[in-house]
Amino acid sequence: MKPAPFRYADPGTLDEALEVLSAEGEGAKVLAGGQSLLPLLSMRLAAPATLVDINRVPGLDTVEATGDGVRVGALVRHAHLLHDAAAARIQPLLARATANVAHPAIRNRGTTVGSIAHADPSGEMTSVLALTDGSVSVATPGGVETIAWRDFFVGPLETSIHGPAVVTSAYFPALPARSGTAFSEVARRKGDYAVCGAGVVVTLDEDRRVAAVRAAYISVGLTPEVHDLTDAVAGQPAEKADWAAAGSLARTLVDPDTDIHASADYRRLLVGVLTERTLASAAAEAVGGME
Amino acid sequence: MTTKLFGEPVRRREDARLIIGKGRYLDDIGTTATLAAAFVRSPHAHARIVDIDAEAALDVEGIVAIYTYEDLTGALAEPLPVLIPHPQLTAPRTGYPLANGEVNHVGEPIVMVVATDRYIAEDACDRILVTYEELPVVVGVDAAREAAHAVHEEIPDNVAARHHQETGDVEPALAASKNTLSFTQYIERSACTPMEGKGVHARWDADDSSLRVYTSTQASTSVRAAIAAKLDLSLDKVEVIAPDVGGGFGVKIVHPWPEELLVPMAAIALGTEVKWAEDRREHFISSAHERQQKQEITVGYDDEGRITALDVHIWHDNGAYTPYGIIVPIVTATQLVGPYVIPTYRVIVESVYTNTVIVTPYRGAGRPQGCYAMERTLDRIADVLDLDRAVVRERNLIQPDQFPYDQHLTFQDGRPVIYDSGDYPGLMVKLKDLVGWSEASRLRDDAAARGKLLGIGMALYVEGTGPGPYEGGHVQVLGSGKVLVSTGLTSQGQGHETSFAQIVASELGVPIEDIEVTTGDTRRFPYAVGTFASRAAVMSGNAIALAARGVKEKALRIAADVLEVDPGDLEIDEGLVQVKGTPGASIPLRTVAVLSNPLRYAFDEAAKQATQFATTSSDDKPPVAEGDAPGLEHRDYYSPIRSTFASGAHAAIVEIDQTTWEIDVVKYAVVHDCGNVVNPMIVEGQVHGGVAQGVGGALYERMAYDSDGQLQNASFMDFLMPYASEVPDVVIDHQETPSPLNPLGIKGAGEAGVIPGTAAIASAIEDAVGRRIASMPISPTELYDLVRDDTSEKTATALRRVGTGASK
Structure with missing residues (x-):
């Protein structure tokens, strides 16, 4: 379990990083927190010719929370985001989801943007980016472009970016008014990849009736998916909406896989259970916010 | 400070060193000049090796040597030893240090590469091209038993051994029994998974013609003898040292591992230091596993639940080879009877080959399976007769005045299974009190009010220790x-x-x-x-x-x-x-x-006292008396006449979420009797660790082999060894029944904690959900499948609960 030989570069600026990536071509891989990449290297499941370590690049380690949303830089560790109170006020799903990312040691090194760029459907933050209708900023030699989550995730461990590029930040829009969120997972062991996880946003109208319900799931499907569950509960009073009906609807919308830890049927069961649980909690939060 | 420390909870003296990184483990030994070994291992579960082409590896800068079977000479070219021969092991097979034309499990070593460091050695391994002719694969006891294919061509029924013991004529005893019941159950594979894998460091001193080997082993003296024999060295020229070892749990008692011979061989050939430190993936696919068995049980019993006869037929998966003989089958067969009076007992354990990693003792070493067989039998008797599971056990226990108690079986040391001492009813009294056995009904109702299914289970064991x-x-x-x-x-x-x-x-x-x-x-x-x-x-x-x-x-x-x-x-x-x-x-x-030590030379102040002009010894006696020594x-x-038998009783309370079918062990109680206790803190630590592995084996761990013999979860990401967060708090009570067999009156304590976990937790889950649990471990996804299957067997207890509305 030792990596195959690779070259190592630790550029001091973003431009320099892009120059190295351009020069090295397809065989180059960006290293940030290394919590997914380094095990892949050690198991020789990946063997990039060059690692471009961006940890010395300035300006990528900040969380910027504005009224519109939260921008998370490429070197922000999960632990930083987990404890960023301003970010949590604007978009509560950030702290709620990062609390479920692995264990403290991994959260201290692993980066939120890195896990998004890794595009693992078992990752919490890929789903949160989708659920919040977020986007990523990608720097290329041609300039910086913004890519919506829907256009970014292509398949498991696969994104739409090709060629020399650094994902410099992820942008999570603010929680809409009269809304609440919740995030919950079932894992075999505490901190493991979820067998199934759910993140939800419930938005109420001014009469505290359900106006919109969105849900995204972890370890269900090949890429992050957002499901609109509004139809199951539209117009119902938030305090006594039929969340079980929303759970049932969710179960019909997902197409999970079987693996050694759980059958597809069991995952589908959990989608229903977690949907019902999280929606009740999110709705209560939305009501609370209106009082 | 006192010097009377026997029995005191003295803090572990080694911990400070180990915790602050001052331990000296295998991979801490050596320098940057030490060469590193790595192995090409079989990617196939069963194949003939057609060709090995190492040409491309020779170009790797830093490569020092490449070895295949062709390079082995003398005793090293022979199969590895069958460490513990047994007359009933009629078809033993062992591998070669490097595969000789055929591989029988994924992970079997084929080529050893030695290079200037481990990275380079692995680079070279990647370039070695082995051509295989794949052969049919046998995975699992059922496939081995069907024997559509043979693991070893010349053993067409895949049976390595048919271990058989009986204490009487079981068939008439069953026929004469008032009641009988029969059932079949399974238990899966797990493994020791010590934090530190195996590892070997060898240093050859050419001028002295001597070899020093460090190895992460549980048996350094025997590794030494094996190295001397296999490498044709005089025993006095070989020294073997186990440095700090980061856990063993059984896997490191097996020896000599191929690497324990090959690394010294390379050190001698190359005249330098060579080291191999096993990585986690290697450990999963090329060390050892344990525990898979299929158990077919028939029991005869009277209307009070007393056992009159017990007939057990087990199929035991021994993996690809049998280097450790049939110790695990023997231990299952003989320890199955536990603390109970079994008037007539017959056990047959058929040990079968599969194309998987070898099976050798893992903490408990066959006892968890035996305990699972016996305790689940008692649960079924209680279920049929509508008796309290504790009462059925109490009626079958050996009583304190029956010691020494001869079970009329032959143990793993070749000696009779004679229980030296114990107080099993005493264990039961303490256990019921500790876990709150009589409170179960109320707890079940409380849990139901919270939407949870609560169940309680218990399991007792007797453990032969100190052979x-x-x-x-x-x-x-x-x-x-x-x-x-x-x-x-x-x-x-x-x-x-x-x-x-x-x-x-x-x-x-x-x-x-x-x-x-x-x-x-x-x-x-x-x-x-x-x-x-x-x-x-x-x-x-x-x-x-x-x-x-x-x-x-x-x-x-x-x-x-x-x-x-x-x-x-x-x-x-x-x-x-x-x-x-x-x-x-x-x-x-x-x-x-x-x-x-009478001296002539005073090398320091203290020594002066012993010199010839300082002492006033008698002139007519030699300074060292005849028969004495300086x-x-x-x-x-x-050297004991036979093993001493420890005992214990565990109980588990589980809560099951009726929506997600997650299983939470909310209470785990242990009553433990290992005779006189040297250090209660250390004994409790051993029990805690054992329980953690017991919970792992019951709820989390399994070796997920697919039908091609590929281990799908060969990492700590997918092999679910429980974290501290999954292990329940353990409440412990002690009972001390000294052993009459040894001067200190002590019995062993190392393995006890793991033995009853699977049995007790299976019983508790069955109690909670009212469905028969006949396959362990069990995960939430499997429990969900069980409870939603209308054809899965409901317990009589569950049907009675529904029938009467009582929450018994």
Whole structure:
């Protein structure tokens, strides 16, 4: 379990990083927190010719929370985001989801943007980016472009970016008014990849009736998916909406896989259970916010 | 400070060193100049090797040597030893150090590469092209039994051994039984998974023609003998040392592992240091697993639930080879009967080959399976008869006045299974109290109100511990006052440095701070068997006590001469030999040590006291008396007539979420009897660790082989060894029934914690959900499948609960 030989570069600026990536071509891989990449290297499941370590690049380690949303830089560790109170006020799903990312040691090194760029459907933050209708900023030699989550995730461990590029930040829009969120997972062991996880946003109208319900799931499907569950509960009073009906609807919308830890049927069961649980909690939060 | 430390919860002396990174594990040994070995291992579960092309690897800069089977000579080219032959092991098979034309499991070593470092060695391995002709694969006991394909061509039924024991004629006994019931159940594979994998470091001294080997082993003396035999070296030119070892749990008692021979071979051939440190993936696919069995059980019993006859037929998956013989089948067969009176018992264990990693003892070593068979049998009897599961057990227990109790079976040491002492009803009383057995009904109702299904289960065991043939101990007092203690068996974190020091402190009357304990170093103690079967405290503990008593006897004799008193009037306390009841009439033990070695040369101040013009010894006696020896030291051995039998009882309470089917062990109670306890804190730590592995085996761990023999979860990401967050708090009560077989009255404690976990937790889950649990481990996804399957068997208890509305 030792990596195959690779070259190592630790550029001091973003431009320099892009120059190295351009020069090295397809065989180059960006290293940030290394919590997914380094095990892949050690198991020789990946063997990039060059690692471009961006940890010395300035300006990528900040969380910027504005009224519109939260921008998370490429070197922000999960632990930083987990404890960023301003970010949590604007978009509560950030702290709620990062609390479920692995264990403290991994959260201290692993980066939120890195896990998004890794595009693992078992990752919490890929789903949160989708659920919040977020986007990523990608720097290329041609300039910086913004890519919506829907256009970014292509398949498991696969994104739409090709060629020399650094994902410099992820942008999570603010929680809409009269809304609440919740995030919950079932894992075999505490901190493991979820067998199934759910993140939800419930938005109420001014009469505290359900106006919109969105849900995204972890370890269900090949890429992050957002499901609109509004139809199951539209117009119902938030305090006594039929969340079980929303759970049932969710179960019909997902197409999970079987693996050694759980059958597809069991995952589908959990989608229903977690949907019902999280929606009740999110709705209560939305009501609370209106009082 | 006291020197009477036997029985005290002394803090582990080794922990500070181990916790702050001052431990010296295998991979800490060597320098940047040490060469590294890596292996090309089979990617196929069963294949012929057609060709090995290493040409491309030769171009890798830093490559030093490449070895295949063709490079092995002499005894090294023969199959690895069958360590424990047995007449019923009729078709033993072992692998070669490097595969000889055929591979029988994924991970079997084929090529060894030696390079300047491990990275380069692995680069070279990647370039070696092995051509295979794939053969049909056998995975699991059922496939082995069907024998559509053979693992070893010349063994068409895949049966390595048919182990058979019986205490009477079981068929008439069953026919005469008032009631009988039969069932089949399964238990899956798990593994030891020590934090530190295996590893070997070898250094050849060409000028001295001697070899020093460090290996992460549980049996350094026998590794030494194996290396000498296989590499054709004189035993006196080989020394083997187990450094700090980061856990063993059984996998490191197997030896010689191929690497334990190949790394020294390379060191000799290359005239330099060579090291191999196993990585996690290697450990999963090329070390050892345990526990898969299919059990077919028929029991006869009367209307009160007393067993009249028991007939057990087990199919045991031994993996691709049988280097450790049929120890696990024997242990299952003989320990299955537990603390119970079984008037007539027959057991057959068919040990079958599969194209998977070898099966050798893992903490418990066949006992968890035996306990699972017996305890689940009792659960079924209770279910049918509508009796409390505790009551059925109580009616079958061996009573305290029945000891010594002969089960009329032959144990793994070839000796009779005769329980030396115990109080099994006493265990039950304590267990029911500790877990709150009588409260279960109320707890079930409380949990139901919270939407949870609650269940309770219990399981009892008897564990044969401390088998022979022997261990030895050496105790030496130096002129500095330091007391050196050594024993040949090895340590893997059990706290031997502490418990052995406690024994010596108590026996010899010296402060524990003066005592240094060395284990597993053949330079210090060349005769030993090894650390397994919960035997270190029983075997080396007693040997060391006897050695300390020998030292004390000599010390008192010398001191009596000096003080001109009778040795019987002397005592040793705090390292001072003194006349009982006469303060001031004393001599330090360290001075006695100086005087014990008559000197000509004074190399320091203390030594002056022992030189020829300083002492007033009699002119008409030699300085060293006939039959005596210089030095204050003694070596002694303990060899038991047979094993001593520890016992215990566990109970688990589980809560199950009715929506997600997650299983939470909310209470785990242990009553433990290992005779006299040397250190209760260490014993409790052993129990905690065992319970953690028991919970792992019951709810989390399995070896997920696919039908091609590929292990799908060969990493800690997918092999679910429980974290601390998954292990319940454990409440422990002790019972001490001393063993009459050894001087210290102790029984083994190392494995006990793991034994009843699967049985107790299966019982609790069954109690909670009312469906028969006949396959373990069980995960939430499997439990969900079970409860939503209308055809899965409901327990009689569950049907009665529904029928009466009572929450019994």
